[in-house]
Amino acid sequence: MAEDVVTIDDLIKKVLSYNPDADVELLKKAYIFSSEAHGNQTRIEGSPYIEHPLAVASILADMKMDTTTIAAGLLHDTIEDTTITAKDMKSHFGDDIAFLVNALTKLSRMEFMTKEEAQAENFRKMLLAMAEDVRVILIKFADRLHNLKTLEHLPEEKRQRIAAETLDIYAPIANRLGIGWLKTEFEDLSFKFMMPELHEEIVKKIAKRKEEQEVYLREIVREIETRLKEENIAGKVSYRIKHSYGIYQKMQKQSITFEQIQDVLGIRIITDTKANCYAIMGIIHSLWTPVPGRFKDFIGVPKSNMYQSLHTTVIGPKGERVEFQIRTADMNRVAEEGIASHWKYKEKGAPTEKDSRYIAWLRELVQSQKELPNAKDFLEELKGAVVPDVVYVFTPRGDIKELPSGSTPVDFAYSIHTQVGHKCVGAKVGGRIVPLRYQLKNGDTLEIITSTTHKPSRDWLKFVVTQRAKTRIKQWINVEERTQGVELGIKIMESELKKHNMSNTLMKSDEILQAAKSLGASSLEELFVSVGFGKISPHQVINKLMPEKPAEEVALKPVKPSAEQKGISIKGIDNILYHTAKCCYPVPGDSLVGFITRGKGVTIHNKKCHNLERLAVDNARLIDVEWRQDGEATYPAR
Template sequence: MMRQYELVDRVRRYNPHADEVSLNRAYVYAMKAHGAQKRASGDPFFSHPLEVAAILTDMKLDDATIVAAVLHDTIEDTDSTREEIDKLFGSDIGRLVDGLTKLKRLDLVSKRAAQAENFRKLLLAVAEDVRVLLVKLADRLHNMRTLHHMAADKRARIAEETLDIYAPLAGRMGMQRMRDELEDLAFRHLMPDAYTMIAARLEDLREKNDKIIATIEKELATELTARGIHANVEGRQKQPYSVWRKMERKSIAFEQLSDIFGFRVVVDNVEDCYRVIGVVHTKWAVVPGRFKDYISTPKQNDYQSVHTTVVGPGRQRVELQVRSELMHDIARNGIAAHALYKDGRSAAKESLTSESRSYQWLRRTVALLAEGATPEEFLEHTKLELFHDQVFCFTPNGRLIALPRGATPIDFAYAVHTDVGNSAVGAKINGRHAPLLSELQNGDEVEIACAEGQAPPAVWEGLVMTGKARSAIRRATRDAVRAQYAALGRQIVTRAFERAGKAFTEDKLKSALPRLARPTIEEALAAVGRGEMFSGDVVRAVYPEFMEERKTIVPRPRGEAGWFGLKKATSLVFKFPGGDPELNSISHNGSHGDLPVRFAPNGGAVPGDRIVGILTPGEGITIYPIQSPDLTAFDEEPERWLDVRWDIEESRHELFPARIRIIAINEPGALGTIATVIGDHAANIDNIVFKPISADFREMTIDIEVNDLKHLNTIISHLRARQVVSKVERVNG
């Protein structure tokens, strides 16, 4: 266990002006507070906070962070209080220890929903002061180093959580050295056989290639020295987890990996980085497509280096990373390498936002909470941001946008601004028109075309790569659906008030909201539109004296041919001549006999649509999607409206009619391309009508049969991505 003077010496090595009094007081206070407490290993518990502090001294962090590390378990595991810590060590350290105490109470290995909520709290806490995160990561690293003392089931849960959250979070903060160790320790406990196999293969490979590596190091160093460049050349080997992840991602064998070994060249300054590249590219042949400049365009975790691959001595492929000393420090320690917490000045914290892209990302991520994302959506967004490599694209005015690899112009649009994403209708990549689903590449210049009043299709949610885009699309979809239900609910409620002979105003409904347990008028109307609330309940909430007689007929399913899976009905309110309002239902042997059901012409309806039925006495029920303009013909006949819903068995694979209108370029093969898209998605073409609208364009109205609304939207989205298609939209009436 580290002695008191050793702790002070470790800090003074990089900070001669360290606050020795505070460090000594923290050591003695924590030792007394933890007393005879033991860890699972049998070691004194006090050894753990000392090891955490030692990890942070390796990162050369400020005195307050080291003191907080020594004290980080005192409030949680001893009789110490926040007030006592504040009094002895100051409010700054007290706040850090209190933040760590709250994080310690988070059980991130609990069920997924609770894990999401706790992860949200974690990022909220560390967004206040990044030093909380640094101590937390060091705490997790020491716990992982001693994980073998824990029970097997607990080891697996903690290792999985480390691999799932803490290791990628360390990487996102630029702390690659810590990420590598966390990943390998977790990998060792989660997949011991795979770890042992890969580690053994790496050891054998290193023994075989030792001479080659030494030769390349020497030849490269000699060449740079001859050119007057002071450089440290070092061979490096991939970590077992990194090797395993690449084998899994690319589905290749160990023998097929070509980049297990690489070389790092560390020089004095940025100019020398590019001089090294010039020397290397002059002496050896470059492997095309393997040059990346992260100095001019740093990664979002502040990583900077120039990467290249050449065919070096002995025809060996040699991967090189070239960076300065400062870049090397940031590459290993990330946000902890910034000078802002090393000088002990309180003003340093204020410079963090401008100095560190990592911390800017953290604050942007936490800002999503203000947009109303659920904990699960927040965790989904953050994981998307944590786990993807990046590409760098530009707006037409030169603004740099960093996106996950595989991102599309849709992701780009949402990265620029949510309103741009919601209204996006087209894109230009490097000056040429391109589908919105095109995969972006490094260096692309992207221009987004927008249309006022446009709303993002729900199908986009499953096609984008960024959490910001996904959550924005999901939110826009929810808002659109809520507005649609509210509009339907308003119609239903208005008719209910008319039948009751009562006046309907929003002011009266607003005063009745507490009785309806709804926060807003829109929510109340949407609840009626969704069938969650009966319109008569709204009337009675506004006019408590109102009485309505109702009788209920239980819906009965219909399965014979000619019936299409519309099996249940709710709130089917209409008037019989000379009678009171009744609830009726579709049934095949009920009191009203068989009611034939058919789809409306000119577009039909598909599962997923909000639908209504129009009753025609003696003929049956015609089903319309709620957005059909044909419904306006029945506005003056409220007694014919039936509110119905879908009830489709998952095992059934029926197709339902829909109509789409396509504006296509008039060129050979256009129809074939469109038909292929529809056929590839297992939809059926029932009818096609052509209409020339100009010499260059043709309008096609196509009746197709699809499984449901998602199936239809997927087809429309893929049609829009074809170059021969100028416009495609669904038709209802």
């Protein structure tokens, strides 16, 4: 179904409804500028392009954003898709809007080797910009939401990619920023395009049961309202049926069918004080039996996105489970609008202390990206940072740490600092020693025991769950193994040089650096690692160091036996100087070929020797060689 087209008058009316003092002239100016810049451009389905920035601005107005952010939404594609420059933007609209539009443009102007690499780096850039000014991500959210609503016009492959990206990254970030309604829209729209048949099936089943369930919910609402009135407690009661993607998640997580899901019904009660929240909880538990383990107090211990509410699930009057959320009006506003609720009417990008609490996790992530030069590693850490299922644990000083469910003391240690993780030797929960693989529980108070001599263990990778811990452990192992590889490679090369009466000074010479590059190693360290790990043989390096002589010439001192005495016939000629090549050690039974050297006779090779390809360039110096039937000789074992 086509989206309603937003006009500039619609937009202004919406903004004035929540901000009577809004700078309407700025919005008009931004609209005219954007409209003229995009000119006759159209979207893929043929509609005028200006409809997209208007829709983005309207979504930002739904978030009740300031006029600067909404104006930037109107202008967000002008630098990317038109002849307008960043300098033009600054001269017409000033530094603030120019920064926002330019930050959004940079996210789209990157070229990479692969789509996966592009996606990873794109998100890294987005989060760096977001940490500097959260409005960047809010505009990006609005842009993504409108694109999702018009996704049916794109090719299937692109629809799938955008939907998956939204589910993996955008929806969880919206959740971390506390924008509940946006998270739900991202999830349901993405689900619709990723699994259209399953989505349609669930939507139809929801609709089929809706009338019956609404009758049931209204009965519960009436009973609660009656009790609240009797207790003289203010409360606004509403109900909802869980959205399609939320139901799909339950089906997946619990491995059950739609018909087996018990808690798809929800009731929300908004009251005026924190004390009333707890009083209402008591009333609900007196009316119906609470389900054990389903009570959560996010008022006493708020989520990291500042979400506050009491949650409980009860067995309703007809035996069907119903989930309750109880909170104040202020808590509800934060739950729905999140960080956007703190940006109303603001015209400056600097976040307040409350804003900073929303993005503390992001600042930690941005700080950690300095340790993660690989964009794909950063993307994996981002995905781990926005997981929905979490546990809340305390440091010995009483600070709250939020970690993914299943986290261990090692995950906790790495969340504090990389070095705390590396040096972690043990942990105490509530003063009691626990194993490092112990799974943390809500409310645990955790103390990490460290030792300056301790190092990470590869075994930790078997039980840590946070991407941060996994990445830091793997990085340490890679560095450690690389160091060992370099040391081993140096020892091998020093031994090989000594064996061939070559000076150790070659180890730091231009010659060995050139040899390294010719063998595909970018540096001496890379060469030694490759030798240490067996990727490059020391013989190959020696060959490169003495290119004027075939490698086999430095392999053995030539001897001067009779060919007849040593069991080798060289083209029917006796008493010719020869020696066997050390690179292939030919023994009786091998097919042979000889290579005539300058002044040192013939070098005998196995016909399968890898060096022959190079020697064959001078074909005239190759000679037939065979084993004599009556020959006797001793040969090195292979």
